Amino acid sequence: xxxxxxxxxxxxxxxxxxxLFLIGLSLPFGLYIVYLDRVxxxxxxxxxxxxxxxxxxxxxELFIGKELSPQNLLAELALLNYxxxxxxxxxxxxxxxxxxxxxxxxxxTFWDEAQPAQKISLSFRGDKVSDLRSLEYNSELSLxxxxxxxxxxxxxxxGEDRELVRLEQVPQHLIDALIAIEDKRFYSHHGIDPKAIxxxxxxxxxxxxxxxxxxxTQQLIKNFYLSSERTLQRKLKEMVMAILxxxxxxxxxxxxxxxxxxxxxQDKNRAIHGFGLASQFFxxxxxxxxEAQQSALLVGMLKGPAYYNPRRHPERxxxxxxxxxQEMHEQGMLNKPAFDRAKQKxxxxxxxxxxxxxxxxxxMDLVIRQLTRDYREEDLRSEGLRIFSTLDPITQNxxxxxxxxxxxxxxxxxxxxANHLEGAAVIVNVLDGEVEAxxxxxxxxxxxxxxxxxxxxxxxxxxxxxIYLTALSQPERYHLASVLDDSPFIWQERGTEDxxxxxxxxxxxxxxxxxxxxxxxxNVSAARLGTELGVANVLHxxxxxxxxxxxxxxxxxxxxxxxxxxxxITQMYHxxxxxxxxxxxxxxxEVTTSEGAPLSRYPLSVEQVIPALPNYLLVKALELxxxxxxxxxxxSILPRxxxxxxxxxxxxxxxxxxxxxxxxxxxxxxxxxxxxxxxIKLTGATAALDVWGHIMKDxxxxxISLQEPENIAFMKINRDSGxxxxxxxxNTFDLPVEKNFIPQEARSxxxxxxxxxxxxxxxxxxxx
Amino acid sequence: xxxxxxxxxxxxxxxxxxxxxxxxxxxxxxxxxxxxxxANQLMQEADTxxxxxxxxxxxxxLERALRLEKQNPYIWFSLAKTHEMEGNSGQAKNFALRxxxxxxxxQLTRNIDSFINSL
Numbered sequence: 071x072x073x074x075x076x077x078x079x080x081x082x083x084x085x086x087x088x089x090l091f092l093i094g095l096s097l098p099f100g101l102y103i104v105y106l107d108r109v110x111x112x113x114x115x116x117x118x119x120x121x122x123x124x125x126x127x128x129x130x131e132l133f134i135g136k137e138l139s140p141q142n143l144l145a146e147l148a149l150l151n152y153x154x155x156x157x158x159x160x161x162x163x164x165x166x167x168x169x170x171x172x173x174x175x176x177x178x179t180f181w182d183e184a185q186p187a188q189k190i191s192l193s194f195r196g197d198k199v200s201d202l203r204s205l206e207y208n209s210e211l212s213l214x215x216x217x218x219x220x221x222x223x224x225x226x227x228x229g230e231d232r233e234l235v236r237l238e239q240v241p242q243h244l245i246d247a248l249i250a251i252e253d254k255r256f257y258s259h260h261g262i263d264p265k266a267i268x269x270x271x272x273x274x275x276x277x278x279x280x281x282x283x284x285x286x287t288q289q290l291i292k293n294f295y296l297s298s299e300r301t302l303q304r305k306l307k308e309m310v311m312a313i314l315x316x317x318x319x320x321x322x323x324x325x326x327x328x329x330x331x332x333x334x335x336q337d338k339n340r341a342i343h344g345f346g347l348a349s350q351f352f353x354x355x356x357x358x359x360x361e362a363q364q365s366a367l368l369v370g371m372l373k374g375p376a377y378y379n380p381r382r383h384p385e386r387x388x389x390x391x392x393x394x395x396q397e398m399h400e401q402g403m404l405n406k407p408a409f410d411r412a413k414q415k416x417x418x419x420x421x422x423x424x425x426x427x428x429x430x431x432x433x434m435d436l437v438i439r440q441l442t443r444d445y446r447e448e449d450l451r452s453e454g455l456r457i458f459s460t461l462d463p464i465t466q467n468x469x470x471x472x473x474x475x476x477x478x479x480x481x482x483x484x485x486x487x488a489n490h491l492e493g494a495a496v497i498v499n500v501l502d503g504e505v506e507a508x509x510x511x512x513x514x515x516x517x518x519x520x521x522x523x524x525x526x527x528x529x530x531x532x533x534x535x536x537i538y539l540t541a542l543s544q545p546e547r548y549h550l551a552s553v554l555d556d557s558p559f560i561w562q563e564r565g566t567e568d569x570x571x572x573x574x575x576x577x578x579x580x581x582x583x584x585x586x587x588x589x590x591x592x593n594v595s596a597a598r599l600g601t602e603l604g605v606a607n608v609l610h611x612x613x614x615x616x617x618x619x620x621x622x623x624x625x626x627x628x629x630x631x632x633x634x635x636x637x638x639i640t641q642m643y644h645x646x647x648x649x650x651x652x653x654x655x656x657x658x659x660e661v662t663t664s665e666g667a668p669l670s671r672y673p674l675s676v677e678q679v680i681p682a683l684p685n686y687l688l689v690k691a692l693e694l695x696x697x698x699x700x701x702x703x704x705x706s707i708l709p710r711x712x713x714x715x716x717x718x719x720x721x722x723x724x725x726x727x728x729x730x731x732x733x734x735x736x737x738x739x740x741x742x743x744x745x746x747x748x749x750i751k752l753t754g755a756t757a758a759l760d761v762w763g764h765i766m767k768d769x770x771x772x773x774i775s776l777q778e779p780e781n782i783a784f785m786k787i788n789r790d791s792g793x794x795x796x797x798x799x800x801n802t803f804d805l806p807v808e809k810n811f812i813p814q815e816a817r818s819x820x821x822x823x824x825x826x827x828x829x830x831x832x833x834x835x836x837x838x
Numbered sequence: 839x840x841x842x843x844x845x846x847x848x849x850x851x852x853x854x855x856x857x858x859x860x861x862x863x864x865x866x867x868x869x870x871x872x873x874x875x876x877a878n879q880l881m882q883e884a885d886t887x888x889x890x891x892x893x894x895x896x897x898x899x900l901e902r903a904l905r906l907e908k909q910n911p912y913i914w915f916s917l918a919k920t921h922e923m924e925g926n927s928g929q930a931k932n933f934a935l936r937x938x939x940x941x942x943x944x945q946l947t948r949n950i951d952s953f954i955n956s957l
Binding site for chain 1: 873874875876877878879880894895897898899901902904905906908909917929932933935936939940941942
């Protein structure tokens with residue numbers, strides 16, 4: 071009996087054991103499936119992609135009467151990757167004719183409205199737009215914008231960049247090409263293709279590595295969830311997850327995600343993902359505009375984005391493209407004539423756009439600093455924000471070119487070692503404080519130390535306008551021709567060493583008129599004046615003008631021992647240039663979501679901080695710096711008749727060369743120096759002024775035209791002495807003065823400067 | 839008499855042709871001071887938005903107009919008035935002062951002064 075039982079047990083045991091074994095095996099497997107299902111769903115349900123923020127330059131506004139040369143328009147079109155075509159058959163093309171330019175403008179969603187694609191024609195009279203018409207309606211247009219240049223992005227940490235597209239936007243021929251070459255049975259299988267599995271098994275059995283045959287769904291799973299290792303375990307996991315994905319989501323959802331996911335190669339540190347961005351990157355076109363042969367080229371690249379890169383390997387890419395077209399034709403997706411036409415077309419990729427690494431990293435730096443005050447870094451890197459900046463690419467490019475060319479020339483002409491000089495520049499619009507350009511160094515396209523924002527250097531005589539403005543704000547005591555004392559001066563202050571300022575020429579000039587002391591940048595008379603006024607009062611004026619940094623309350627601050635960046639000192643000159651109105655600088659106009667919904671605006675704000683009259687007098691004095699003082703070398707650079715104002719600055723040991731000044735529409739500061747703080751053997755007038763003048767010349771700056779404030783009168787100034795002229799003087803010019811405080815201290819026509827007396831005598835003899 | 843009639847006809851015709859937009863100012867302030875149809879269009883749009891109570895959008899339009907004609911005191915004044923409508927009298931005053939600093943029209947200057955005094 072016992073034996074019988076035992077036999078029965080032994081007969082039943084394998085069955086029971088097998089059952090238990092299967093249950094034991096399937097339970098963890100089942101749990102694993104549930105786990106994978108959660109993984110698949112959770113990532114697909116949430117935010118599928120991190121979309122970088124895009125930063126745009128200002129859009130170019132076009133309207134009748136706009137100051138714009140045809141050359142600058144063409145430069146803008148080149149930046150936007152417009153191509154020349156006589157047909158204007160698609161957006162992104164232009165044609166040039168005698169005196170006019172026709173453009174097929176691309177569609178673009180601005181922060182305030184969407185602008186459709188349209189054909190326009192611009193006519194020019196000189197450097198002005200004289201006519202603006204719609205070519206489609208043959209009617210006059212009052213205003214239109216070109217889409218802005220993308221000047222950079224703020225990328226997720228992995229560096230992935232993509233432009234999301236919806237399946238409705240994708241041309242049918244692109245979908246056809248994908249199906250034809252990547253997954254013929256995409257619409258009929260359930261995530262995996264049995265034939266592909268068999269192929270994988272055979273390749274494993276034959277000893278070769280597991281490879282190939284993945285469906286689109288499997289590829290998506292691999293890219294989205296898994297590593298790229300090629301093992302059987304990973305392959306099995308991929309297949310299970312593909313089936314799960316198909317069980318939860320429609321073919322359309324899977325295809326759309328795949329189209330946005332796929333990788334198209336690197337652009338420096340940026341990874342190009344998705345067909346939306348790829349069509350921009352390779353053809354400068356939106357995905358909707360792609361033609362069949364372009365779709366085939368992109369689909370063909372998926373097999374090996376680097377190997378089939380059409381810019382590096384056009385022959386390979388062409389062969390692969392034609393293979394895709396052939397497959398489409400054979401599978402009935404492309405008829406014979408369309409196939410023949412597509413096959414004949416050249417590769418025709420656009421020039422490599424300069425987006426990945428911003429072409430203007432110094433400006434981008436400023437944008438990011440302003441953004442990080444209001445947004446979390448994570449959101450900037452993932453939410454696809456669209457940031458509309460104030461950068462003017464034409465001004466920016468001109469400034470960068472001038473900086474590089476001038477520094478090279480200065481090194482050559484002054485026998486300085488190559489790359490001894492560094493430079494920085496800030497250019498801001500006078501009226502609204504929009505930052506138009508930032509040059510962070512001579513190699514402007516390299517990301518690195520941003521001298522415009524971070525190089526705090528002594529500003530030297532650039533600080534002097536704060537002294538003179540403090541004086542001119544007391545019209546009962548000072549006017550432009552007040553007598554200042556430029557004789558030896560020692561300043562003693564408890565707790566500091568005696569301070570004995572010197573003039574640059576190591577001479578003392580005795581009694582000098584106020585305007586002349588500023589024009590010639592005399593240190594001694596400025597220091598005397600500043601201490602008379604009170605250091606604290608002068609520093610207060612500087613604060614009013616926009617210097618937010620704490621400045622040491624010592625007399626040496628008066629002569630610019632204060633360390634400021636080019637950006638900071640530009641704010642001070644900006645307030646002067648804009649009539650005493652302080653306008654905080656802005657590098658950003660608007661931020662929107664990826665769909666174009668407004669998120670934040672950076673509105674214009676102004677505050678009158680300096681009364682109009684003393685500010686006006688200071689501007690006149692700074693104009694005299696340029697016509698008769700240390701800035702007079704500008705006359706050989708700038709167009710005749712252009713009225714500008716500014717101030718040179720040079721620091722001890724000729725370490726820093728500065729020029730800050732303004733025209734009617736632009737304020738600019740230029741610094742030239744050396745990163746090691748070594749002497750550069752150049753003054754403000756010989757280096758920074760040179761760069762400043764050429765920038766202003768190239769950007770076609772306009773003359774200063776400040777309105778005369780109320781209560782202005784004019785006093786006659788003796789050209790020889792610079793002081794107020796007596797009634798009998800002939801050689802005079804006018805300077806403004808407050809009407810209620812017209813000075814009565816006229817000097818004789820002979821003046822006070824012996825050298826000038828001799829010069830005047832010679833002039834009389836020579837009949838000048 | 840015939841000459842006078844002709845003159846009146848010409849003046850009437852000219853004013854009929856004019857499309858110059860008058861921002862929300864006294865009718866005695868002749869025109870928007872605008873030289874471009876673009877800025878005119880934006881000022882009109884801003885005026886419509888202001889009437890709808892959409893002052894932030896109106897400021898957006900006016901700031902865009904300002905980029906086209908930065909020295910136009912009428913646009914600065916319109917910005918001042920928009921700030922005033924939003925209850926921001928500080929900025930309204932500053933923008934009005936800026937408009938005044940750019941104005942070379944005596945009537946406009948008087949209007950700005952009375953606007954500032956009313957704040």
